[in-house]
Amino acid sequence: MHAEGGPLFEFDIQGTEGAARAGRLTLPHGEVQTPVFMPVGTQATVKTLTPEEVDGLGAQIILGNTYHLYLRPGHEAVRQMGGLHRFQNWHRPILTDSGGFQVFSLSDINVIEEEGVTFQSHIDGSRHLFTPERVMGIERALGADIIMAFDQCPPGQSSRELATEAYQRTLRWLERCRKRFVELPDEDPDGPLQTLFPIVQGGVYPDLRKESARATLQAGDWHGIAIGGLSVGEPKPTMYAMIEALQPELPERLPRYLMGVGYPDDLLEAIGRGIDMFDCVAPTRNGRNGAVWIAGEGQVNIKQRRFFTDPGPLDPDCGCYTCRTYTRAYLRHLFVAGEGLSMRLLSIHNLHFLVGLANAAREHILAGDFTSWSRAWLERFHAGKAARDGRE
Template identity: 50%
Template sequence: MTVSFRRLATDGKARTGVISTPRGEIRTPAFMPVGTAATVKAMLPENVRATGADILLGNTYHLMLRPTAERIARLGGLHRFMNWERPILTDSGGFQVMSLTALRKLTEEGVRFKSHIDGSSHHLTPERSMEIQRLLGSDIVMAFDECTPFPADEKTARKSMELSMRWAQRSRDAFGDRPGHALFGIQQGSVFPDQRAESAEKLRAIDFDGYAVGGLAVGEGQKMMFDVLDYAPNMLPEEKPRYLMGVGKPDDIVGAVERGIDMMDCVLPSRSGRTGQAFTRRGVVNLRNARHADDPRPLDEECGCPACRSYSRGYLHHVIRAQEIIGSMLLTWHNLHYYQELMQGLRDAIAAEALAAFVRDFHATRAEGDIDIL
């Protein structure tokens, strides 16, 4: 069986559809929880699935360092290793290597870098990235690229984009023919339309199973990100999935879907859950604040997750302030549930050609702010 994408409905630029894989269907627009080190922190895999997630993201850089891709392969592959039998997308390692500026050396061949864990030396190339992702057994593999930092002038951005395009061809060559697995190319070009167009043209010529919009959510701000998304997805094939990497906050996601994005991922819902922040229909709620200490009400009375169904704000405040593990568990579950509920709302609105009304209600409810203090 091959990996395929079927669009079911559109509303403006927004699309809803299904990515079919041998391990199951992925409903789009899709939000992918991040399982950096073969785990979504503070969650059991079956609980992540219960929130509505169809697919998880694994991290090539972290897994190659610990426990190593070779060990995961010996133990049956990433799906069996982490007890998640549904689809997994793995990133290429390019973003993490970019963030190690002081510990890396970039050449045409690839990147030499020192591990942030133990200082050991490693060499990551397009070919090695494809080998690692093959050993992991991920369903969707990302081409190896250099994530262009922001800000970057036109010359720097072009040099980075052209290197990524050469690496994209090497990634395709090294990926080979793997039925049941997909390879996505990554568009680069920073905030320059001509470079984005050139990158898209080169990627289309190579021919990937899906395409990512890379080099965003790296500090440019929401307005500039949306400015790029107003044109960048249109440059990519309509019949293939479009993935915006590393996004984001709920309003980032809504804006990206309006502009034609099909897939997103971000550590925000799980990371925020571990620090006492909850995403709700009425915005972000900080459970560490003293205003919640005596509040018997649920975090969100319309939410059906365990945190909202069985516990009070007062209890959530207590376990977060006391640094009890259950606090991270409950708020992470809530946040992932909220994100998946948002995605279902977007899918339903697109199918009903009612996206504009959904977006208006989304922003209006958030503008109301949290419920009044008792």
């Protein structure tokens, strides 16, 4: 499958409403209409779902994780099998992260040096080194349409000193990533067509965020830009403030990717501040733990007693397979009984919910009423949660 309708890696803005944008990103494996939520397929699978199911719920692009795929089955094995698209039978676009977040968050031991990060595998304790150059080679072997630069991702609400150190090292690593990214096609001329997105860091400090964005934009001619290091423990208003601080610094021509963000309220709040692309493990992780999103109720746990003999659909406003087919009572039974089917059905709903929310946001941006629609949607979502909390 090849993209049609425009030059590869180009981003066209098709409508705006306030800071919110509706766009089209053209990639080697197809077009992506934005705003877009990207399901996370950490280990070459969106957990518990088949690629056909992910496609059927409307996903346009999914993620793969460089850290996990490097450790298992190994990037060279994926390359030998034709890259991630063939390996997992997904024929739409794929984005791979650099593994930077996982190196810093999952490893019990990691040593950060200018050369790179030496880390201990969470699987078997073996030690490995990720450098910017090596990560570029791994991501080329995986073969995604969009690959991410290797960055230093500090913990949420890090000190100003650590946030400064991380964003400055991320910039130095970015230059090494860019150089290696440019070299690799000459060494591997039959390899995949890819574009490299840089990552803006800076913690919870607006001035550092702006400095990082300006220096990042000067470091290369990019086809998109990512915002990292948010949704890692800081209060939501702080995250929104960081996006607002960056918004005037980011060129309109580039798609903006807010990494690791995917709760419904965060999605709409960020779209209203000019973000185009999102990913998060929350839909499937929550589904595996019985937590679901319902438009008029907020986040709900399916094992609540009130669902014991509830004959209604999970979400009356949802048209996903789960909501069309099964009752709340049955879904509760499956989850309480420990049946694996419950994880699949709840994950299908949560993913459909977020993918559909991003699509609805796009429609309202194009219609010119996104601000009023999103405000009403958020009020209903939060009011439903508050009312339910008051009853329980």
